[in-house]
């Protein structure tokens with residue numbers, strides 16, 4: 001899978017960009033604040049329909065413009081043309097010139113995995129980050145998961161609203177409890193199947209970084225140990241007292257362990273950083289396995305932070321993506337920090353919202 005053509009209009013600091021990319025490895029080289037991350041953000045936006053920086057759509061509109069457009073031609077087993085236009089008054093998502101009616105039909109046209117420095121929050125941030133990580137993978141493997149998660153969230157929201165009412169309507173409460181149990185059980189099943197597979201992939205990815213074969217491991221720890229209906233019943237009185245739903249997948253944890261201990265508490269900064277990258281590598285490996293083709297990899301700055309040995313740990317993944325005719329975009333401030341013999345990058349200079357292909361051997365800025 002690769003992005004063969006990218007078109008930006010009034011997106012962040014890009015007024016107008018039309019560029020063609022082949023499969024393979026692309027290095028985006030440029031100083032600070034030139035538009036490197038913005039370009040990755042645009043690609044990811046078409047894949048996930050949200051900014052990986054968590055920015056609301058209004059922030060993506062170039063200052064002074066009325067709306068933005070991001071369009072791409074994506075080559076996989078098919079060739080698709082995806083376009084997203086956004087302005088405060090209008091949102092338009094089209095696939096092959098047709099308006100997209102159901103988002104589940106759209107997800108999967110472009111799959112992308114972002115590596116960025118905020119990924120360290122996967123290790124040290126709150127549990128919500130790790131739940132989002134699990135759910136992102138479930139959804140990227142099976143877009144129907146998003147519907148499930150939305151229904152569960154709605155059931156829990158309604159249930160909590162009732163729990164906060166002065167005298168909760170018992171029948172309505174039971175209705176939402178049944179719904180929450182039904183969708184929640186399926187979510188837990190997805191997560192329980194996902195985590196052991198990801199754990200395996202994280203373990204091998206982390207080995208490439210770890211000096212003394214330290215063992216990384218992921219364990220799914222559901223908040224409800226028994227059947228979910230049973231858990232809701234058992235917590236009934238407590239939920240009424242605390243006026244919120246205390247068990248269920250919205251409280252699940254994903255434990256990330258290094259040598260059997262929680263990485264958040266014991267791992268060094270370098271170990272956490274490496275683990276975060278291993279999680280993203282595992283995500284990419286998992287998606288490649290599920291879909292038979294690797295996702296587009298977007299590496300924002302992370303490689304520059306690694307020492308040479310750890311950088312080399314990334315090579316097998318990049319090499320695999322290259323062989324499968326996948327695509328990698330990697331940003332860096334200066335000359336390539338990664339000069340792999342086999343993975344020959346195409347180099348681009350990013351400057352003030354423009355992109356210029358650098359001829360081989362030509363230094364940026366010359």
Ligand SMILES: Nc1ncnc2c1ncn2[C@@H]1O[C@H](COP(=O)(O)OP(=O)(O)OP(=O)(O)O)[C@@H](O)[C@H]1O
Nearest residue numbers: 012013032033034035036037038059060061062063
């Ligand atoms: N909506 C917007 N309209 C115009 N410019 C914007 C908008 N949002 C961000 N920018 C600007 O785009 C420029 C490039 O941002 P970007 O995050 O892509 O930088 P970068 O090349 O990744 O730099 P760094 O190496 O510092 O990460 C910045 O100057 C930023 O202020």
Ligand SMILES: [Mg+2]
Nearest residue numbers: 036037038300
């Ligand atoms: Mg950046």
